[in-house]
Amino acid sequence: MLSDADVDNKIPTQGLRYADASDSEYYILLTKDKKPICRTRCLNPPEHLPHHWNVNDIVPTSKIILDGMSHCFLSPAPECSRDHNEWRRFLIYLQGRDMVAIAKFKFWEFYILPPDQNSNFTNIRVAYKMEKTRNASNGRGHGESGRSCQVVRPTATKANINDSPTLPVNIVKETVSRENACIQARVSDTSEDNFSPVLKFSPVVGDRLSSESTIETCSRPEPRAVKQAGPLEKNFVRADPSYLQTLGQAHSGWIFGAIAELVDNSRDAKATKLEISIESIYFKKAGKDIPMLSIIDDGHGMTHQDVVRMTYFGHKQPDADDPNRIGRFGVGFKTGAMRLGKDALVLTQTADSRSIAFLSQSLNQGKDNLEIPIVSYYRKGQFMELDTVVQSEATAKYNLKSIKEFSPFNKYLIGEKAGLFQDKCTGTQIYIWNLDQWGSNYCLEWDNGLNGGSSFHQGDILIRSRRIRSRPGQISQKVPLDYSLRSYLEVIFLVPRMKIYVQGSLVRSRPLAKSLNKTCVETGIIMGKSAHLTLGRCQLEWEQMNCGIFLYWHGRLIEAYKRVGGMIHNGDTGRGVIGVIDDEGNGLVWVHNNKQGFLDCEPYARLEEWLGKVADEYWDNKFDSLNVNVILLVKNEIFCAADWAFISTAVKDGALYKPDQEWVQCNKCRKWRMLDPGFDTKSLPVEWFCYMKPFEGLCDLPEQKVDAGVVTVSAKRTGYDSRENSLPFEGIATIKVEDMSSDSIGLSRMAEDSSPLKRIRRGLPRACKKV
Numbered sequence: 001m002l003s004d005a006d007v008d009n010k011i012p013t014q015g016l017r018y019a020d021a022s023d024s025e026y027y028i029l030l031t032k033d034k035k036p037i038c039r040t041r042c043l044n045p046p047e048h049l050p051h052h053w054n055v056n057d058i059v060p061t062s063k064i065i066l067d068g069m070s071h072c073f074l075s076p077a078p079e080c081s082r083d084h085n086e087w088r089r090f091l092i093y094l095q096g097r098d099m100v101a102i103a104k105f106k107f108w109e110f111y112i113l114p115p116d117q118n119s120n121f122t123n124i125r126v127a128y129k130m131e132k133t134r135n136a137s138n139g140r141g142h143g144e145s146g147r148s149c150q151v152v153r154p155t156a157t158k159a160n161i162n163d164s165p166t167l168p169v170n171i172v173k174e175t176v177s178r179e180n181a182c183i184q185a186r187v188s189d190t191s192e193d194n195f196s197p198v199l200k201f202s203p204v205v206g207d208r209l210s211s212e213s214t215i216e217t218c219s220r221p222e223p224r225a226v227k228q229a230g231p232l233e234k235n236f237v238r239a240d241p242s243y244l245q246t247l248g249q250a251h252s253g254w255i256f257g258a259i260a261e262l263v264d265n266s267r268d269a270k271a272t273k274l275e276i277s278i279e280s281i282y283f284k285k286a287g288k289d290i291p292m293l294s295i296i297d298d299g300h301g302m303t304h305q306d307v308v309r310m311t312y313f314g315h316k317q318p319d320a321d322d323p324n325r326i327g328r329f330g331v332g333f334k335t336g337a338m339r340l341g342k343d344a345l346v347l348t349q350t351a352d353s354r355s356i357a358f359l360s361q362s363l364n365q366g367k368d369n370l371e372i373p374i375v376s377y378y379r380k381g382q383f384m385e386l387d388t389v390v391q392s393e394a395t396a397k398y399n400l401k402s403i404k405e406f407s408p409f410n411k412y413l414i415g416e417k418a419g420l421f422q423d424k425c426t427g428t429q430i431y432i433w434n435l436d437q438w439g440s441n442y443c444l445e446w447d448n449g450l451n452g453g454s455s456f457h458q459g460d461i462l463i464r465s466r467r468i469r470s471r472p473g474q475i476s477q478k479v480p481l482d483y484s485l486r487s488y489l490e491v492i493f494l495v496p497r498m499k500i501y502v503q504g505s506l507v508r509s510r511p512l513a514k515s516l517n518k519t520c521v522e523t524g525i526i527m528g529k530s531a532h533l534t535l536g537r538c539q540l541e542w543e544q545m546n547c548g549i550f551l552y553w554h555g556r557l558i559e560a561y562k563r564v565g566g567m568i569h570n571g572d573t574g575r576g577v578i579g580v581i582d583d584e585g586n587g588l589v590w591v592h593n594n595k596q597g598f599l600d601c602e603p604y605a606r607l608e609e610w611l612g613k614v615a616d617e618y619w620d621n622k623f624d625s626l627n628v629n630v631i632l633l634v635k636n637e638i639f640c641a642a643d644w645a646f647i648s649t650a651v652k653d654g655a656l657y658k659p660d661q662e663w664v665q666c667n668k669c670r671k672w673r674m675l676d677p678g679f680d681t682k683s684l685p686v687e688w689f690c691y692m693k694p695f696e697g698l699c700d701l702p703e704q705k706v707d708a709g710v711v712t713v714s715a716k717r718t719g720y721d722s723r724e725n726s727l728p729f730e731g732i733a734t735i736k737v738e739d740m741s742s743d744s745i746g747l748s749r750m751a752e753d754s755s756p757l758k759r760i761r762r763g764l765p766r767a768c769k770k771v
Contacts, residue, residue: 027077028053030090030103035398038087043073046128053103053110061098064111069127074112076122086394091121239313241364247313247331248338248436250594255436255443255463256488257596261336262295262430263489264326264556264595267498269299269428272670275501276485278446278461283408283433291442292408292433293340301350301426304376304390307357310346311372326556329593333430334359340444342434345407347414349421349428352379353387356403356414362434363406373399384418408433438464448503459503461485471561473568476545481560494555494582497670506686512538512550513580514663514672518622522614526606529588533611534580535618542576549579549611551598553591558598565612566619574619579611666690669699 026042032055042049078084094101094114101112111127251258259276266274275296280289302310309315315330337344342361348354355376364370375396377384386396404410409417409431417429436443441464449459463483468474480487489500489507496509516536524531533549541547548561567574583589589604591597598604662675667687673695675681685692690699 027051028074030074031055032090035395036083036086037090038083039077039079040074041077043075043123045072046070046130050105050108055101055112056104057102058094058099059102061100061114064100066111066127069111069129072126072128074124074126088121091115091124095119238368239370241361241367241370243313243370244334244338244359244361244364247334250331250335251339251596254469254596255339256485257594258336258339259295259485260488260492260595261332263492263500264332266295266297266299266428267493268325268327269297269301271297271299271427271498273298273499273501276461277501277503278444281408281433285406290408290433291435291446292431293435293444295430296420296427298425298427301428302348302355303350303353304355304374304387307346307348307355307374307376311357311359311374323554326554326595331593335594337430337432339436341432341436343407344430344432345403345409347417347429347431349418350426353377354384354418358399358403358407360406363402373402375399375403446503449505458486458505461502471548471563473563473571474561475571478544479546479561491550491560492557494552494557494580496665499667499670509665511663511672512578514661516578520618520622522618524610524614526588526610527603529603531581531588531607531610533614535615536578537576537622538578539576541578545571545575547574547577549581549615552580552582553589553595555582556595558591558595564608565616567615574615577615577619579615581611664688666699671699671703673697674704
């Protein structure tokens with residue numbers, strides 16, 4: 001059987017090899033898509049016959065006109081039983097469908113005709129033709145040099161010209177020198193620039209170098225010969241394997257953007273469960289255990305046609321803007337997988353099929369064109385059989401061999417992973433190895449957390465550098481979303497529905513719009529399109545000194561902590577204030593193909609301006625205006641406080657900010673249910689269902705929504721004991737607290753009516769208890 005190396009050796013890289021009349025035998029390697037069919041012998045070969053024929057196309061016999069063509073015959077010369085079988089299968093295919101196989105070269109076209117019904121497949125007739133441009137340009141198209149030569153055949157020889165009394169001596173010498181230059185240029189096969197004459201010696205088609213001299217004079221480009229009519233030729237783009245590395249650079253700034261691309265695909269596939277983990281696996285080629293990233297979902301899977309389309313470098317964008325779909329550009333899988341590692345394997349299954357695809361830089365190293373092996377199966381009862389409708393058995397075996405050679409997946413591991421689909425379950429599994437490196441280690445580091453599903457220390461995947469992403473006005477150095485995959489996935493979707501597991505532990509989604517205090521919804525019109533912004537204060541973000549707007553697109557987070565308005569110029573302005581806005585498919589703004597930013601256009605600039613204005617007004621109205629004058633006396637020292645929240649921090653168990661509404665998500669229907677005011681969220685189990693307290697309802701009930709302007713405030717802070725004393729903000733009151741640790745602290749509050757004051761130092765109080 002021919003190996004890949006043998007095939008490559010038989011396929012010329014610098015030019016075709018031709019047979020001469022002196023060759024004793026004319027052996028021809030017949031291939032299809034660079035995969036060997038059989039070695040053959042040509043019985044009556046024409047001159048300059050190539051030794052390798054690659055079948056470019058197979059068309060019906062009715063579309064080919066064979067009048068006036070010459071013929072030769074091919075007989076099989078197999079080197080093994082495999083060649084013999086492939087030869088018969090190839091000819092049976094042509095015979096059964098009455099098709100003609102076409103092999104094209106620079107100046108040759110061969111038409112392998114279907115055998116007769118009673119043929120024993122030993123001698124197959126081949127029609128062929130040779131283009132005249134081969135002799136007219138000696139292997140070059142007339143458009144290469146920019147000039148063309150007109151052939152003049154004088155009746156005199158070179159000696160007659162020199163002896164001619166009618167020609168001046170200088171013209172004769174110039175003519176002879178040009179003729180010699182033509183011959184020399186033909187032998188050296190070099191092309192001059194566009195400003196030099198191109199001189200070539202060109203014999204007539206089929207003739208050898210005759211004794212009769214041929215002198216060429218140069219002129220402007222003119223067609224030398226018209227190509228004969230034949231099958232339509234098209235120019236297709238070749239992709240160098242290095243382009244895979246170029247694709248990965250789309251997420252060079254933030255590696256979690258690559259993981260987000262794969263998460264988006266799972267959401268578009270209507271998956272309800274997604275598992276992301278990194279585990280070690282033995283790789284025989286490397287001789288050691290290597291880390292492998294796996295992303296497994298239970299979506300609807302992909303058919304063979306879907307997998308082939310997935311390997312395309314982009315596809316046509318849909319005309320309609322579907323707000324429930326994130327994928328638009330057709331490059332997410334390639335850019336995401338190639339940023340995370342050098343090699344990726346996709347195992348996908350639908351109700352009726354299963355496919356394996358291998359996108360690999362290791363496999364394509366040193367090759368001229370990109371190869372992506374794909375193997376597909378179809379369901380036959382309880383088993384999966386090789387689908388020979390979309391691929392030949394030989395192609396499938398070749399692709400499986402490549403996968404096993406350049407990946408950790410052997411037939412046992414592939415069977416083990418396919419077993420995760422169980423009976424007739426659907427879904428997609430993506431495995432990525434040769435992960436991107438950070439120095440001598442990997443860019444990602446992973447922690448499996450504590451055993452037993454502890455909520456105290458859960459598993460996570462982290463960026464090793466722990467660097468904070470650059471944002472205008474950013475002062476906080478604690479932004480877990482930038483380097484913790486668990487924190488990022490908590491807020492990646494505006495309305496989380498899919499259960500996501502990282503390193504085996506469930507990610508507790510955090511819908512930002514439902515977890516804010518002093519919530520306010522603002523609506524505006526930007527260039528004729530509506531925009532809805534939800535603003536509020538988040539206790540967790542206040543403690544981490546973060547603020548900004550979270551911009552979603554089709555329900556997917558694009559930009560986080562985007563500072564607008566006064567937030568850009570003052571670190572304390574807007575501290576803890578979070579805004580949430582989503583482009584609900586109205587086409588207000590458009591995203592980059594890496595989905596980590598918006599296009600810089602007029603609508604986006606207008607949106608930024610409107611967000612800054614609304615955020616500044618919200619800050620001034622809700623937090624920056626004081627209605628009381630407070631004096632705090634602690635250990636005989638006097639302090640000025642902004643409001644009662646500052647004083648209450650002196651009391652360890654004081655009740656502080658909490659969301660206007662608290663929500664919990666059902667682990668079955670994935671709907672969000674509003675909790676009763678005052679309900680202790682710490683009493684909820686890890687996996688909560690609608691039939692449990694305090695909802696005690698059915699999953700069929702619709703999800704609750706809060707009307708605009710309606711705010712529900714809990715009677716007491718969740719998890720804390722509130723003080724019996726009320727906190728008056730008007731009039732005069734004195735409050736004493738003496739039960740704080742060993743030291744007794746006396747608190748005196750004197751407030752009197754006065755006009756609203758403006759706080760000199762912008763920002764919320766610097767002391768606050770954690771929620």
